[in-house]
Amino acid sequence: MRTIIPQHQKPDSDIRLALLVQGGVLLVAAILVYLVYGQASAMAVASGGLVALANSGLLAWRMRGAERRVDTDAQQDLRMLYRTGLERFALVVFFLALGMGVLKLDPPVMIAGFVLGQLAWLVGVTIRLGRTH
Amino acid sequence: MDMIHAVLYIAGALMMGLGALGASIGIGILGGRFLEGAARQPELIPMLRTQFFIVMGLVDAVPMIAVGLAMYVLFAVAG
Numbered sequence: 001m002r003t004i005i006p007q008h009q010k011p012d013s014d015i016r017l018a019l020l021v022q023g024g025v026l027l028v029a030a031i032l033v034y035l036v037y038g039q040a041s042a043m044a045v046a047s048g049g050l051v052a053l054a055n056s057g058l059l060a061w062r063m064r065g066a067e068r069r070v071d072t073d074a075q076q077d078l079r080m081l082y083r084t085g086l087e088r089f090a091l092v093v094f095f096l097a098l099g100m101g102v103l104k105l106d107p108p109v110m111i112a113g114f115v116l117g118q119l120a121w122l123v124g125v126t127i128r129l130g131r132t133h
Numbered sequence: 134m135d136m137i138h139a140v141l142y143i144a145g146a147l148m149m150g151l152g153a154l155g156a157s158i159g160i161g162i163l164g165g166r167f168l169e170g171a172a173r174q175p176e177l178i179p180m181l182r183t184q185f186f187i188v189m190g191l192v193d194a195v196p197m198i199a200v201g202l203a204m205y206v207l208f209a210v211a212g
Contacts, residue, residue, distance in 0.1 A: 035158060057187070059186060063183065063187075066182055066186065072165065074168055074172070074178060082164075088197070096204050099206065100204065100208055107209035108205065108209075111204075122195075125190055129191075
């Protein structure tokens with residue numbers, strides 16, 4: 001079923017706030033770690049944070065793509081959601097394994113950066129949901 | 134393989150498995166509610182779709198952290 005959605009009913013797709021919060025928190029964390037613990041730890045924190053940022057960026061990209069469609073096929077949305085979930089899982093596993101296994105970054109510090117990035121994403125999304133309702 | 138390594142592998146597997154279980158229950162409920170809402174009011178699908186993606190980001194953020202910690206335990210501590 002295809003329907004044309006009037007402009008005033010188009011959903012607000014601005015999830016940039018959450019991404020900005022995440023990016024800002026990670027930048028500050030990487031700078032602080034660089035000043036206190038040095039370059040190697042800062043690289044590990046930044047890498048972990050970038051994995052979290054890529055994870056949420058993929059979700060935002062898929063969300064934007066879904067919003068561009070004008071059809072109202074809920075089944076297709078559901079398929080897209082499950083596919084996005086799998087893609088994000090694979091992305092996180094691949095990049096964490098790459099950082100810890102191949103690039104030999106300090107695993108606890110990299111995980112700390114990743115966890116910080118995920119928590120910043122949670123906070124950003126919660127702020128956005130608060131603004132929506 | 135000694136006992137400590139075996140327990141570490143079990144811990145990592147439990148972290149990943151329980152995280153996946155929680156995420157799958159959450160996303161299953163989310164998808165079910167989305168279909169329910171879409172069937173009830175198809176004209177709201179664009180709005181529901183946005184909320185659907187955002188809440189999915191919330192639902193699987195914490196299991197992703199569990200995956201990260203599990204990978205640390207499996208590859209850095211045990212491996």
